[in-house]
Structure formats: structure tokens, C-alpha cells
Amino acid sequence: MALSNVKRGILIFFLCTIIVPNVWAIDGFSTIDYTISENETGKESMDSADFNQVYDLNVNRDITSLLRLRTSLRFTRFDSRTNTEGDKKRTTNEVLQPYLEVNFSGPKYNINSGFRRSETSIFNYGSSPVKNIDNNFFIRSFFNPFPNLPISFQFEDNHSYDDLKPRKRNAESTRIISNVGYSIYRFNFNYNFNKQLNENRINDVVSNVDNNTINLSYNDSFFRDVFTVSTSFISNMTRSEQDVNRES
Secondary structure, three states: EEEEEEEEEEEEEEEEEEEOOOOOOOEEEEEEEEEEEEEEEOOOEEEEEEEEEEEEEEEEEEEOOEEEEEEEEEEEEEEEEEEEOOOEEEEEEEEEHHHHHHHHEEOOEEEEEEEEEEEEEEEEEOOEEEEEEEEEEEEEEEEEOOOOOEEOOOEEEEEEEEEEOOOEEEEEEEEEEEEEEEEEEEEEEEEEEEEEEEEOOOOOOEEEEEEEEEEEEEEEOOOOOEEEEEEEEEEEEEOOOOOEEEOO
């Protein structure tokens, strides 16, 4: 015969948005979730408890009519405890996530850049704690200096590692994307460049993939759309390479 008893409590708190004209806009929330479970099967019993907490704070500010700042801080904590016939286990995960973003925009351009950091601390009681760190930096930009000439550029870098000695996790990836387009009369031209660079610093392996794509097209119609002409030319070139156990 199996008996089960579950008790759960949830508390959600919202921090009302505070807005000061032309200065700051602040908002946030927190969530607290506590769950207790008791299970009994025959002569075997098990009880567990989960305590989850989330705290989130966001701050926004318009520095000028063209420049906007956004920053946030998020903290999450997960506590889990189980007890099975005297065998007690407890695990705690803490995640801290600061974030900063700057946006600069005008009639013919938009530049967005930001940095996010995530620190995850894992505590398995009875063993040494481990901290995993993920850093993300990005730039996204769009320009339209002349009519029918859109230009975009993206850059993103991710670095993941831990605080162990020696490290068991240490990798970095970088991605670059650029795109140029131009339209004149019935002709359309587009060039795209995509680069993906991955580095595994534990195994000392570096891989790189470059992709270039050119697209040229022409579309027109004659005799009141009775006769249509459509043609296109697409060229794609991909280069990939890998360096294993390179010398420092």
C-alpha cells in the first residue's frame, strides 16, 4: 500500500514599476516555492523538501533620445533535500545572472551591445562545491547609409568554464555574421559572410568554419505582365578547418 502526502506553498511578490521621467525605470519580482512530500510504500518511507527562490530586478534608463541603457540582476536558488530510510541527501544550486545592455539608435542605424554573465554554484553536501561560469558578449548593428543599401553586422562570443583545478570545463565559441544588400532597378544583390570559431581548451581543439554566399537576381515583366523574366545566380563557398593538439 502506498501513501503520498504533498504540501506546497507559493509566494509571489511583485515590485511595482517605478518611473522617474527622463531618469530611471525600475521593476522587479520574486517567487518563493516550498514543497514537502512524504511517501510510504510498505515498510519503506521517503520524505523530501524543495525550496526554490527567484529574485529579479530590472533597471532601464534613457540617457539621451538616441542612447538607452538596460541592466538587470537575477538570483535563483534551488534547495533539494531527500531522506530515504536514513539515507540523507541535500543539493543546493545558486545561479547569479547580471546583465548589461546598451542600445544606440538613429534614423539610419541601430547598434545594440550587451554582456551577460551566469554563475552557477553547485553544492552537493559531502563533496566539494563547483562553480560553472558562462560569459556572453554580443554586438548587433544595422546601417542604412544610402537608399537600398542595408548593411548588418553581428558579433557574439561565449566563454564557459569552471573553477576546478584542473578545469573540467573550458570552451569558447565566437560567431561573426555580416550581410550587405543592394537593389537598383530590377536587380538585387546580397552578400552574406558567416564565421563560426569553436575552441575546446580542455582537449586543445580549435575548429573554424567560414561561409560566403553571393546572391544576384533579376526580375521584370513586359507587355503588361504577360511576359515575365526571372533569373538568379547563387554562389556559396564554405571552408572548414580543425586544429588538434596545437602547440602553444
